[in-house]
Amino acid sequence: MDKVKSLEDLKRIREEALQKREAKTTGGQKEIIVGMGTVGIAAGARETLKAILDYIEKENLTDIIVRQTGNIGWDSWEPIVQVVIGSAPKVTYGKVTPDIARRIMKEHVQGGQAVKEYVIE
């Protein structure tokens, strides 16, 4: 049987995270917001959020804040994902499937270029 992760593991994780943060220069805060109202959840927002979290874990991307929010107010465009990088205006994406979420992570969050075909405002 696998050993359940312990708080000792967490101490080591914290030390490593601190070292990584000190080592790199900050390129502005990156924030990803996923709409999690009833309509969003029914449209697949949890899978979209999971794809984003998986991507962060697999690509080892630090300094990204992921937030969920209630209804954003664009029901027919759910699942909705918003990306804010540094002081740039917020970009809102609609009908974001896990595949599109991975593209947004790669091209926009990592590459700095919005994925225009899915931008809704």
Place this chain on the structure above:
Amino acid sequence: MKELALHLLDIAENSIAANAKNITIIVEENTIADYLKMIITDDGKGMSQEMVSRVVDPFVTSRTTRKVGLGIPLLKAAAEACNGYLTIKSEPGKGTSVEVCFQHSHIDRMPLGDLTGTFLGLVIGSPEIHWVFKYTHNHHEFVFDDAPIKAELDGIPLSEPSVLGFIRQYLEEGIRQAISKN
């Protein structure tokens, strides 16, 4: 919604919207007594009796000033179709508790679905809330409380990749072990 875990997410979102600081989610699977129960308890702003009846049955009550969603009525109907029930206890200023129960073996019962995905999304997406998850499978219990993790991290965001991986594996392993002990 095709999974109970998605309904859990939906109800927890109501708790977040009600400005809860502490949210506890209990999922209890009992294949011996044959029930599956979920209880979501928050310390948010709570609701009046009138509001509770509107949330449970939006087409019966008359007042139309506040918008209510269909998540709860649909879950209630699904539970009742499986010899179960859904009840809401709420008090303004104190909080709300939603309890839903299904006959575990009922052929129409929705699958529990991806509990880890739901819990992970809630903990990472709303880090300002103190989350407690308790999963029980025939009396074998797994409890996840995010307070000691946050205390240990001391300001490191939960969305750091190594922290994310830690919480994901912690949830996955804990739930799997509770099931495999049977």
